[in-house]
Amino acid sequence: MKPIATLLLAVLCQSALANTAPQNIIMVVGDGMGPSFTTAYRMYADDPSTAEVEETVFDRLLVGMASTHPDMETGYITDSAASATALSTGVKTYNGAIGVDANKQPVQTVLELAKMQGRKTGIAVTSQINHATPASFGAHNESRQNYDKIADGYFDVKINGQFVLDVMLGGGWQYFIRDDRNLVEQFKAAGYEYVDDITQLDTVKAGTPLLGLFADKGMPWALDSANHMRLPALTKAAIRQLENDQGYFLLIEASQVDWAGHGNDIGSSMAEMHDLAVALEWLEQYLVKNPDTLLVVTADHSTGGLSIGANDNYSWSPKWLKNLKASPVEIATQLMTIKNRGALASDLMGFELTTEEVSSLNVIESDEPRPLHNAISKILDNRSNTGWTTTGHTGVDVPIFAKGVGSERFRGHMDNTRIAQTMFELLRNKK
Structure with a gap:
C-alpha cells in the first residue's frame, strides 16, 4: 500500500473510532455471575402460562464471553x-491485589483516566464501597483485606x-466511622x-x-430489602448525581x-439476579434517551459451580424460590430462638414444609445461624433440584453484555483485560 493511502486509512480509522467514543461509560459487574446464573434467571423469570421461555435483559444484551484467570503465577482461578x-x-495480577500489578506497583484504572479527563466518577455497589471490586x-493497595x-x-x-x-453508594459504616478517623x-x-x-x-x-452508606458492611440481601431490590435505586441516584x-x-x-454463590443459596442467588436485572432494564431505557452512553456488563468470575438440575430427573423447579x-440467612436468624420451627419456616419460605423438612430444622442446635441457613438452602435445593460443586470460585468463562456507543467492540471472546483495554481506547478517543 502506498504511504499516502496508508495515512488516509489510518485517519479514517481514527475518525471512525472518535465517532464511536462515548460521553459516558457505565460498567456493571455481576460479582460471581457465571453463565449458569444468567441461564437460571431466564427460567426463574419465565412465565409458566406461556409456551415459550421468554428472553431476559441478559439475553438481549449478550455480545460475548471473557476468560478470567489471574496472573499465571497465581494459577487459573481468580478472586x-x-x-x-x-x-x-x-x-x-495476583489474587488479593487492588489496582496494582504482579509487582505490587499501582496501575492506572479506567475510572482514574476518566477523572483525569474531567469526567465525573462514581461507584454504586451492594457490598461495602471499599470491597474488592469497587476498590480495584x-x-x-497490595491487599484487599486492608479495608x-x-x-x-x-x-x-x-x-x-x-x-x-x-459518588460513593453502598455499605461500609464500619470502615468510614471509626475511633481513629471519621471519614464521613x-x-x-x-x-x-x-x-x-x-x-x-x-x-x-x-x-x-x-456519599451514601447504608449498612455496617454489605447492604442487606435483596430479599430483606424494600421491594426485594436496592440496586435500581442506587443506579438511578448515582447517575442523577x-x-x-x-x-x-x-x-x-x-x-x-457472589455471596449467595459462596453460600450455595439458590433463593438469594435468584433474588440478587432479579435486583440486577431490574437495574439493567432501567439502564436499557436510559441508553435510548442517552445515545452517547456505553453500557458494559460482565462478571469477574463464577461462584459456587451452580448446576441447573442436580440429578437424572432432568428437571429444575424455580417456583419454590419465588415466594x-x-x-435464607434472615430466616435462619429468626428460627434461632424457636424450638418448633415448622410454622414460622413455612410462612417465611412461602410453602408448607414436609414433616421431614421440619425435622431437619428442629434437630439443629447451634449458637449461630449458619447450620440453619445451610439446612434451609438444602430444602430449597431439593425442592428446585439445584446442584452446587463448590463454595468457592470456578474458572469458567463469563458472559459479556453491552449496548450503546462502542458496544460492537466487545463482541466475541476476549480476555477480561481486553475489556479494560477497549474502554481505555474509547476514553482516549473522545472528541
Missing part, C-alpha cells in the same frame, strides 16, 4: 480483586486536586452530601458530590450474587 483489577486496568477501580487503608485512600488520594470519586465527617466538610438511609437518595440535590456536560464513568456492582419472604 474478585485480581479480576476486578484486570477489568479496571487491563493488567493481570478507585484505589491501589481501612482503602477507605482512607478515597479521601486522601487526589487526581488533579480532586477526589477520585464524586471529613467528606461532609469537603462538600459532600451524606445519607445513611436509601430512602433519602431522592432528597439530594442533583449533581452534587454524594453524575450527569454533566463533560461525561462520567460509573461502576455498578451486584456484589451479593420467599426473607433471605
